[in-house]
Amino acid sequence: MAILEVKNLSKSFDDLEVLKDISFNVEKGEVVAVIGPSGSGKSTMLRCINQLEKLGGGNVTVCGHNLVTGYSNGKPIYASSAELREIRLKIGLVFQNFNLFPHFNVLRNITEAPRCVLKQPKEEAEKTAMELLRKMGLESKAKAYPCELSGGQQQRVSIARALALNPEVLFFDEPTSALDPELTGEILKVIKELAKDKMTMVIVTHEMAFAKEVADHVIFMDGGVIVEEGTPEEVFVNTKNERTKQFLRRYDSINKEN
Amino acid sequence: MHFDDILNCVGIIAKYLLPTLKVFFFTLLFSIPLGMVVALIKKCPFKPVAWIINLYILIMRGTPLMLQIITIYYAIPMLQKAGHLMSVDIRSDSYQFTALIVAFALNYAAYFAEIFRGGIEAIPKGQHEASAALGFTKLQTFFRIILPQVVKRIVPAGANEVITLVKDTSLASVIAYIEIFRKSRELMVTYSNLIPLFIAGVFYFAMNAILTVVFSAIEKKLDYYK
Numbered sequence: 159m160a161i162l163e164v165k166n167l168s169k170s171f172d173d174l175e176v177l178k179d180i181s182f183n184v185e186k187g188e189v190v191a192v193i194g195p196s197g198s199g200k201s202t203m204l205r206c207i208n209q210l211e212k213l214g215g216g217n218v219t220v221c222g223h224n225l226v227t228g229y230s231n232g233k234p235i236y237a238s239s240a241e242l243r244e245i246r247l248k249i250g251l252v253f254q255n256f257n258l259f260p261h262f263n264v265l266r267n268i269t270e271a272p273r274c275v276l277k278q279p280k281e282e283a284e285k286t287a288m289e290l291l292r293k294m295g296l297e298s299k300a301k302a303y304p305c306e307l308s309g310g311q312q313q314r315v316s317i318a319r320a321l322a323l324n325p326e327v328l329f330f331d332e333p334t335s336a337l338d339p340e341l342t343g344e345i346l347k348v349i350k351e352l353a354k355d356k357m358t359m360v361i362v363t364h365e366m367a368f369a370k371e372v373a374d375h376v377i378f379m380d381g382g383v384i385v386e387e388g389t390p391e392e393v394f395v396n397t398k399n400e401r402t403k404q405f406l407r408r409y410d411s412i413n414k415e416n
Numbered sequence: 417m418h419f420d421d422i423l424n425c426v427g428i429i430a431k432y433l434l435p436t437l438k439v440f441f442f443t444l445l446f447s448i449p450l451g452m453v454v455a456l457i458k459k460c461p462f463k464p465v466a467w468i469i470n471l472y473i474l475i476m477r478g479t480p481l482m483l484q485i486i487t488i489y490y491a492i493p494m495l496q497k498a499g500h501l502m503s504v505d506i507r508s509d510s511y512q513f514t515a516l517i518v519a520f521a522l523n524y525a526a527y528f529a530e531i532f533r534g535g536i537e538a539i540p541k542g543q544h545e546a547s548a549a550l551g552f553t554k555l556q557t558f559f560r561i562i563l564p565q566v567v568k569r570i571v572p573a574g575a576n577e578v579i580t581l582v583k584d585t586s587l588a589s590v591i592a593y594i595e596i597f598r599k600s601r602e603l604m605v606t607y608s609n610l611i612p613l614f615i616a617g618v619f620y621f622a623m624n625a626i627l628t629v630v631f632s633a634i635e636k637k638l639d640y641y642k
Contacts, residue, residue: 247551251546259561
């Protein structure tokens with residue numbers, strides 16, 4: 159069974175159609191990279207799946223739970239709030255701008271949700287958090303506040319925060335776009351390690367080389383539709399679609415200039 | 417005025433510090449929670465509710481507090497008379513104090529509501545989204561994530577209001593509530609001298625000096641994060 163099924167997902171903001179009939183599946187242990195130009199709907203798609211935006215049409219199924227139970231007059235009827243909450247907890251989300259809680263130290267940023275939402279005892283939550291921080295190489299920063307950390311460190315804390323809830327699938331919304339190239343490397347390293355541990359992930363990214371290296375499946379989006387998808391080799395090497403080719407060429411030329 | 421008279425005045429005025437402080441503390445006690453509630457109701461998606469709140473804030477901020485105190489003080493007995501209900505004793509201390517606190521609390525709540533609203537709106541959307549993605553309920557998000565950050569942001573503006581309130585307590589004298597301002601004016605007439613008024617000024621100044629120190633300590637304490 160697929161961990162995530164997206165069926166005919168569509169979304170409009172007023173008259174602007176940002177997602178048109180998006181369908182794809184994510185299997186357990188799979189790493190999916192979503193690439194495409196800015197404004198192609200990648201982030202909106204992620205936000206719809208994460209319930210940060212309402213669906214316009216179609217459905218999202220996470221581990222067999224449907225987000226929408228049906229439609230009436232073209233408006234989605236959502237599952238019960240308890241069900242939606244359960245779905246939410248199966249998905250972890252890492253934001254472009256980290257969105258750490260500035261008033262909590264690193265440890266509390268990670269333990270707050272397990273304690274409040276999953277009702278874990280303090281010791282258990284802190285033990286898990288310290289293990290995750292060790293994995294992220296940030297053990298010594300447990301008592302630091304987010305403002306005292308570099309962007310790369312903040313992003314690693316936010317990955318740990320998402321992992322603390324033990325999600326079935328982890329989403330990344332351009333996790334390195336707010337970081338300089340040096341810091342980008344440390345985040346990509348962490349994601350690669352997670353991929354090695356068979357973490358199911360969906361990564362919206364502009365890092366083409368990274369997508370090629372780490373992803374099992376690549377989705378190229380443009381204008382709110384999936385233009386091309388397949389293995390990294392199919393999309394990056396044996397590119398079929400003209401629009402994909404054009405997009406990738408532009409990236410190649412930028413890389414060569416550098 | 418002799419030195420003995422001045423000391424005498426200080427002693428008399430100091431005795432009326434308590435009524436001043438009572439207005440001050442009771443106003444804060446009611447207006448801060450009320451202001452928070454008003455700020456939250458204003459975000460209600462049902463438009464007529466927001467209009468009513470806006471009208472309330474407009475009236476409270478748009479007319480003098482002194483006018484509001486007098487209106488509330490006299491309007492309630494008048495309404496009761498018109499409705500042939502049991503009338504309150506307008507001369508009783510308890511009615512006078514209640515009317516005062518109602519007027520002050522309603523007025524200050526309007527200002528606090530706008531401060532809270534500004535503070536809530538200044539919290540980046542990402543904080544709400546991160547909380548939602550982590551499975552926090554709306555209530556948990558508000559009390560654990562948003563409110564602590566709002567408090568930090570509104571301390572400077574809140575300090576302004578609180579310091580203004582110390583001075584505004586003098587408006588209570590308009591309905592013959594006796595506190596330091598009213599008393600010092602009486603003494604001013606008795607002695608035909610401005611010194612009692614000056615003494616009252618020193619009292620207000622001292623209270624606000626203390627508040628200024630307290631608020632900068634609070635700001636410093638909340639400075640552990642950016």
